[in-house]
Amino acid sequence: MLDAAVKALAQMLSPPMRSILWRSIGLALVLISVLAIGLQRLLSWLATSGESWAEAALGPGAHTPLYVLAWIVSVAAGLGIVFGAILLMPAITSLVASLFVDEIADHVEREYYPAERPGIALPFGVAMQEGIKAALLSIIVYLIALPFVFVAGAGFIAFFIATAWLLGREYFELAAMRFRPPEEAKAMRRDNAAVIFTAGLFIAAFVSIPIVNLATPLFGMAFMVHMHKRLSGSRPELIEPTRRPQASLR
Incomplete structure (x- = not known):
């Protein structure tokens, strides 16, 4: 498993992967920006509307305290957006991965x-459906794990475990699914649940690193291609790829 992770990391910066790397990073940044702007506009509108409603209910004398409260809420909302974007990074990378799964694999x-x-490319609709799901x-x-964030760090452990599983x-x-029907792929995942969860811990650790986590689709997909091959009985050749003959060593 460690060998598969090292191979995935090494291949991420290879010339064939660089184009995918930059495209996936760009798409992830666009999605994060759209999400952040949308949330900021929504929360600002709610704060302004709430301030107007409260002032109408309490009278002009409450204008100053309500203005200060609205400002505090806006700052808190801004911080919440940043925190939320970090927590939603695994969801965003899952969506991005569905677009580049076949190129990486x-x-x-x-x-x-x-x-x-070689594997058979997933239909675009199937890949997108899996990514959205x-x-x-x-x-x-x-959202279920969020309340535990305030319990002595238990929430962060819960997030890490949930990220590894997801x-x-x-x-x-x-x-x-490049080699098996969807139901068979899911059954294989269930049959090897412990191994795949352990492998997921590597991906969870990767996605928890700021900036670096933008490359999660490349690492996660390359890593799991190796894991699927090994669980299927395949083994990579023992010779360096650039010197390798056109035959697999078993």
């Missing part, structure tokens, strides 16, 4: 498993 398979049957599930799980599940199924 193709590069990994050609580099390390050239003699094996994973993103929505992430949001639901995080991202391990998402990336493994995307890798497996």
Whole structure:
């Protein structure tokens, strides 16, 4: 498993992967920006409307304290948006990964498993459906875990465990569905739940690093391609990829 993680990290900066890296980072930044701007506008509107309603109910004498309160709420909302964007990064990267799953997997398979049957590209609709489902599930799980953030750090442990489970599940199924029907891929994931959750811990650690986590789709997908191959009985060749003959060593 550690070897698979090292191979995924090493390949992320290879020339074939750089184009995907920059595109995935750009798309993630666009999604985060749109989400942040939308939330900021919504919260600002709610604060202004709430201030106007409260002033009408309490009278002109309450204008100054209500203005100060609205300002505090706006600052808190801004901080909440930043915090929320960090917590929603796994959901955003899941959505981004669904767009680049086949490009990433193709590069990994050609580099390390050239003699094996290549995977079949997922239909765009299926990939997007899986990405959206994973993103929505992430949001639901995080909302459930959010109250525990205020309990002596228990929330952060809960977030980390939830992220490991969610991202391990998402990336493994995307890798497996290139070779198996969706139901068979999900069944394989359930049969190897402990191994995949442990692998998900690597992805959760990666996505918890600010800035670096923008590259999570590349690391997570490349890592789980290796994990799926190994759980399927495949092994990467033992020779360096640049010197490797066109046959797999078993």
